[in-house]
Amino acid sequence: MNLSQQQLLISGIDGFIGLRSAELAQAKEMKVRGLQHSPDKFKKVQKPGIQLFLGSITDPVVVQEACQEIDIVLHTAAVTKESGSLDYFREINVGGTINLAKAAKSAGVKIFVYLSSVLVYGFNYPDGVTEKGPLCGENNPYCQTTIEAEERLLQLNSLPDFNVIIIRAGDVYGPGSIPWIVRPLLLMRQKLFALANDGLGVINHLYVDNLIEGIFLAIEKEAYGEIFNITDGQETSWKEYFTRLAEIGGFPEPISLPASMLKSVLWQQNLAKKLMGKKADIMPDSVDFVTRPYAYSIAKAQSRLNYQPKIDLEEGMRRTQEWLQKTDIQKIIL
Template identity: 35%
Template sequence: MTDHRTTDADRPAPALDQHVFITGANGFIGRAMAERFRALGATVTGVDLVADPEHGVIAGDITRPEEWADALDGVDVVIHTAALLGAAYSLERAWHVNVLGTQRVLRAAVDAGARRFIHFSSIMAYGFSFPDGADETYPVHIEYDPYTDTKVNSEAVVLAAHTAGEIDVTVIRPGDVWGPGSVWVRSPIAEMVKPTGFPLPNGGKGVFTPVYIDNFVDGMVLVLAHAEETRGHIYNLTDGIGMPCRDFFGRLADMSGGKVVYLPMRIAAPLANLVGALIRRTGTHSDLAAGTMHMLNRTGTTSIEKARKRLGYEPLVTFEDGMERVEEWARESGLISA
């Protein structure tokens, strides 16, 4: 492998003299942000279902902030990442966490006197059938899917608070955040190495919208550093590219020795619903659902020109470099054979 990687010296590095509180702080994105923010001078604390005292994370449920809201005292910025991800939840449960939970965290932040609230939405707020180059002015679209529904509605909750002048709000719409240890690596490889393989609808022609974890964190550093340019705004944060799902997941299959199974959409969606429901009835979580197949069959790409022009955002880690790092991690962690 050719070592042509970016280093920390290449990355944006403004001084971050702020107290940042992250919900979902133990997650893949939360941990990566906290590490980088601390390196740039920020104080970082947070909440997650399981405490991590070493990293300033307390245990708590975002739908019950009254049990942990005192941890918001003195916080400048709340970054709300905690959510149920994917389509494999009932609409009622997804709404309870992703919409009601967001509203309750927001109220706690307002009551504590935090100045800013940065809300993680998703490019899925555009629905499944947005066109190439969709930017932040493209209308959101609620689909027959709990994830898109609740992401659209959670945005409405936080933007209403901004409009009312209660707190400065920024909405971030990440692409498919990937990298060593991410769900976009672990879960597909785990399925690929099974005899049944990893299912992709429509010949893998659907569009995957990657954003490598370091690139995403760099974007969030710039969001923190540019309060005026981000207040009241929505930003797409991706690698600025889209690719057929067969290309992204095909690379994971090649490195793992696994396989991808291509199914017509008319079969993939109902089959995913059936198999996923059976798996979940055993008490094991599965992301298989019709909505997952529709997500993997998206038609368009998203624009990052707004983040480029207003924040100076530029993804530094290329897809090839990211895949090299993923393969190294996968072999070192034992996810695939050395």
């Protein structure tokens, strides 16, 4: 499929991945429409050629309007916090996803791309795990509801009329990434950041432009009804990643604590903040996200899509450093 002149709807266009997807889609001469929930970021997304709809993916009226005359939906909107109410996660990540997909199908949209996550494999998966799994919810609301959303979406896949593609993204970093750039740097600034278990294990980092290239390839190759792991394909240790991040942020190499001790410290800090009526900086469950031990296989994306990540960690960090030099990251999550 030729992407030029295709009508693309991006849910969560005001997010880090959604906004960059819009920019790269326009570079491919696609016609971009965005759906965003927060009115606070409306001006940020108001760019020439982008039509915006304001509302929730759980609102049937809003999504039906947004899907009219659209060829492709890229669904990036989701609750991605480390922990929280399962009901709330399910309302947005499952209910909202299916609401948008049904509206798209009803409006005659041909392609629905769901931005999923490698976290569907849980935290203790086999080395080189492929798209066949096993999947594991880990009693974590994000992991659980992402698995549920995938399952429900695939039930709607109906070739050739409504074609679902699922992209299981790795740990997406780059300018604007909250979990892998902004939050750790803010914690380093406060001298509150520590590696877990000396940074052993593998971060399956994925520079945002590599992710979007993988998405576009899946659409171009018409990989309908298929699932793909997408990462940078580099087996980088957590220690190396966060040490590099500290360097570009101008901070010393992070200290390390045993994972169990780090969780305990976070529980105590969060309890103290709660008693003072303040919001926690980071949840204890975050430790599970940064102790994953192995790499995910991207062999299917490489063979089926000819996916070859163009931006390695060194270049990704260089671009991120350029962005940091002109950005007040404190304002991003306030």
